Amino acid sequence: EIVLTQSPNFQSVTPKGRVTITCRASQSIGSSLHWYQQKPQQSPKLIISYASQSFSGVPSRFSGSGSGTLFTLTINSLEAEDAATYFCHQTSSLPLTFGQGTKVEIK
Amino acid sequence: EMQLLQSGGGFVQVGRSLRVSCVASGFVLGEYSMSWVRQAPGKGLEWVSETGGDGMTREYADSVKGRFIVSRDNSKNTMYLQMSSLRVDDTAIYYCVKDSIPRNGEFDAFDIWGQGTMVSVSS
Numbered sequence: 432e433i434v435l436t437q438s439p440n441f442q443s444v445t446p447k448g449r450v451t452i453t454c455r456a457s458q459s460i461g462s463s464l465h466w467y468q469q470k471p472q473q474s475p476k477l478i479i480s481y482a483s484q485s486f487s488g489v490p491s492r493f494s495g496s497g498s499g500t501l502f503t504l505t506i507n508s509l510e511a512e513d514a515a516t517y518f519c520h521q522t523s524s525l526p527l528t529f530g531q532g533t534k535v536e537i538k
Numbered sequence: 539e540m541q542l543l544q545s546g547g548g549f550v551q552v553g554r555s556l557r558v559s560c561v562a563s564g565f566v567l568g569e570y571s572m573s574w575v576r577q578a579p580g581k582g583l584e585w586v587s588e589t590g591g592d593g594m595t596r597e598y599a600d601s602v603k604g605r606f607i608v609s610r611d612n613s614k615n616t617m618y619l620q621m622s623s624l625r626v627d628d629t630a631i632y633y634c635v636k637d638s639i640p641r642n643g644e645f646d647a648f649d650i651w652g653q654g655t656m657v658s659v660s661s
Binding site for chain 2: 463465467474475476477480481486518520522523524525526527528529530531532
């Protein structure tokens with residue numbers, strides 16, 4: 432099983448600040464890494480697919496990078512609506528797995 | 539607009555069975571692989587099961603293998619998760635999710651999520 436480890440678990444950032452979340456895979460997964468945003472009491476939403484492809488309708492302040500075992504989600508110019516938990520997800524091999532999540536708080 | 543509408547779920551005792559359903563709209567279900575993902579209260583996301591577009595391929599997490607069955611009726615645009623021998627640690631919100639790429643033959647990102655259905659298993 433491929434284990435995804437996100438860091439940090441929690442990040443508190445001021446509005447207009449930058450958020451950087453790292454997702455490390457226990458083995459190489461190419462670019463089969465996706466990012467989701469989940470707000471309280473809501474279903475997760477896809478924001479980045481295949482490491483760096485922005486999903487339709489996602490604001491341009493969200494970006495992803497990386498390949499192999501190390502991936503990064505960056506949120507530039509943070510807005511209040513970005514307060515959420517972010518999960519990475521690999522689809523390289525079964526079982527499909529998720530990172531433990533990173534909670535982003537707005538100061 | 540592509541949507542997934544879930545039903546079913548509820549409260550059950552350990553060892554009992556339950557079925558959750560997922561009706562797709564805005565797209566042809568048979569063109570996409572679909573999965574179930576669950577989230578225990580206050581916890582992260584766990585992939586549960588996946589079924590290919592034609593329903594012939596089915597994959598399961600080890601935690602549910604032999605107890606859960608995923609199926610689909612493409613003529614009704616509906617996917618099901620039949621859960622048997624339920625355990626307390628199956629308590630979670632269950633989401634049905636759609637693969638982002640049609641007929642891809644690979645595992646893809648999940649671009650559409652249902653609203654979630656709560657399943658509570660008590661002893």
